[in-house]
Amino acid sequence: MNYNRKIMRLELSAEKALNGGYYYAELLLPAADYEIKDAMQRTRAVGRENTVEVSILECDILPELQDIRLDTFSLDELNFLAKRLVSLTDEELPVFYAVTEQIFNDADENPVSIKDLINCTYGLDTVPVAHNVSNLSELGRFAFENELLSDLEGIPESAVPFLNAEQIGRVQQKNDNGVFEGRLYIPTVHYGRPEIYDGVTLPDEESESSDFAIRLLVSGTPEHIKGDPVDRAIWLDLPMASDILANYAAAFNEADIGDCVYYDFESVIPQITSEMFGSMSDVQALNKLAAEIRIMSESEQVKFKAVLDAGNTASIHDALNAAQNLWRYEFTAEPDTADGFFKKYIYENTSTEFDSKWLENLLPRNEADKLLGRIGAAVTDYGVISARNGHLFKPVPYDEPEAKELKTQALTEEKLDVIEVLDRRALFSNGRLMPEQIPEGLYAYDLRHSDDGGRFCSVEPRVGVNHGGTILLKEVLDFGECGYISLDEDTEPNFTGEEMTAEKFAEEETLDESMQMGGMQL
Template identity: 25%
Template sequence: MNVLTKIRYDNLTAEIEFPIDDDSLDKILRDNYMSTDTTTPFYVRSIDYPNALSVLEGRTVNLDELNYLAKRMECFFDDEYNQFSIAVERTNATTIKDMINLTFNLDKYTLITDISDMTKVGRDYILNTEGAVPADSRYDAKYAQIGRDLLNSGRGIFTDKGLLFVEEKPLEEIYDGQVFPTFAYNAAIADVEIEYNGKMETVFLPDSELAFGKALNRLGAKYLEDCDCVMEILNPKYSNLSEPLDQVFTSNGINELNEIIKRLECEDIEPKKLAAAIEYTGVTSPHDIGVLMDNIDDLELISDIDEGDYDEVGRYFINTSDDYDLSEELEDFFDFHEFGEYIADERSGQFVSGGFIYYDGTYDMTDILDELDSADNSMRMGGM
């Protein structure tokens, strides 16, 4: 669900559709000669959509807060917008802080739109208030009874969107008005938890560099080095890169880490092969990892081969490569182990924890090594 707005600043007006990434928001503000400090008050001339946010019209807002709220709303499921809309109305919420907190408290407001199926009524109620229900039909009678009891409780409030049931529990303040609660809006490869003076924000990578600065500002920190930071790989596909990426973050900072992760996502680089190439060369710097990414198509990885199993390397090449041909009659007399050692020498191959990696480009491995900053790579790749 997008939030369509007209924002005014110093008699200048811009149309902005939220949610929006930080770089795009910055460009719109610059193009309209507005302040790029998104924490400064901006006047809401109008909210064209959705109606639930119309109470913000005529007020000043923090654009980052509005953007965070829009991200929360875009992730609403099914009737959650109607729940949110009713919650805004019943609590007389007029600030974005209150609205953000309502998005985390929708379990307090159950909206029943169809009372013809008692089992569904009961399931919907438990799903909203407790977060999960078993899919087993053996529980249908139980949920039908819950539905009947709910409708007979007298707690239902008629609204233009359905029958509303409000739980007698306080609203939780998840957002304190300073730092944004952890919320993964987009699928991310990694996150970095940044803690400062007892407060924490989480940034998800890849993202704009502006997002990192904004997180620090909300925390009240001047430099990332002043904070306690923990990086975690979120996507298991990239778990093999956890150690080298963490080393980049620790040694070179979040911006260098972010650039590598951007490339991983945009160029669809096979993380297992890259991890093997990093182990193969022993590189650690962002520059050298970038070189490996540039040349990753010239490297091949044979997975699931034990350390020192040259016999299997030899068999792999005989079975898969067009460069080598061996008749079945000669297989019993062929030394696959010796052939595997030949391949390792000929193609600069080496066993790594992910299998066996080798050069498969047009020229030879020295073309890649010459681009690396590290001076001792040839020593680390014994025999080359």
């Protein structure tokens, strides 16, 4: 669920496993599950969530939370309270303030119960509210006119000017345990706080759809939809099979899903935003990106977020390129500062007998930033990420030029076999290729041998057992849901007898446009 209105700002902190100190992250509530998970990743607290300390920095709807002590509470309870608060109507919110006033008045002596606060968000519609009554005098007149006090029964109308309206109001307020909220008078004596939350199990709420990497609120164009298209809009959870997307397009009377209109955008990766997406013309690329995110492990997702944090990722195509080339980066989550990385770098390049305590009070100052510049790495909220094709802990000379994006190409002079595979020209190498060996503009994929070694049976992103070689292509392959492309006698590699360097192949103009654009549909 997309919680667009955030009312509470938290600071989360988790103790570092080594060398003391804390990791910090901010979290805005109410939050979806993936937003909480992201905060845990930034505090390096995944798997030890119960050790995270929570501080309330701000709360728009209930600013008292910033200055009081809460009894034992959890992040789940705070998030649930935030969801309940944003769900309150304009009529319910003043009543909530009134029925919780005494709770906060007692906060100096007793911690405030989050259980009580949560339960006070229920049953508010049972409390009567008097409008345009904002002080004791107005309340006194209201009480007399509506015969709320039995002591005033039988008093003639002619005696009203001689009555002390303020005193009558004071008596009525005491009887009602009443509270003034702006131009409203709320008699809280009529409120009985329900026991919806027992302090152990949070009440059931609308279940969140979590089976998506990215989702869009989509409808047809006004020309093809009867009535308001927004009223017909539905959420599409990506990744989604192409035929299902086509069915949705047809339901909106559109020829293609790219002809539809989207009204809202949500991503489990916070760095991927609607500004990057732009329009539905990129929906197929967005679907491919969602598929890449779906198959990422949690550690790969963290690494991907670090890449996006550090890089100039302006479009969905940039993000897709980063996802498909995630293996070209090195990442370490432990350091959260340039100084911290500098110490880890020194430690990684010393003998195993080196005592790391020598580094505890080391102040690298400018040297830490200089090292990051030398290797082209960046400190992010998730850890330190290398430049593409770069290394984090490889020794570098002190005076080596800075490298923002390493482009080492060990294949510059080596000639590789030219092949045709999947209706595309490609280069073939018997061995495995390292990321820094592959020129920009080329994409590396592995071939899998059959068990008997007699033929190539598939193309895959990476192959461990039965590795049959590596191919270099000029375009990204879509492996679909199965994660590989099967090869048969008709589609397995055909060796043309030509040889070419990877550098020349990367610069080569397309020789057969029909082969590149027609070909097999993957």
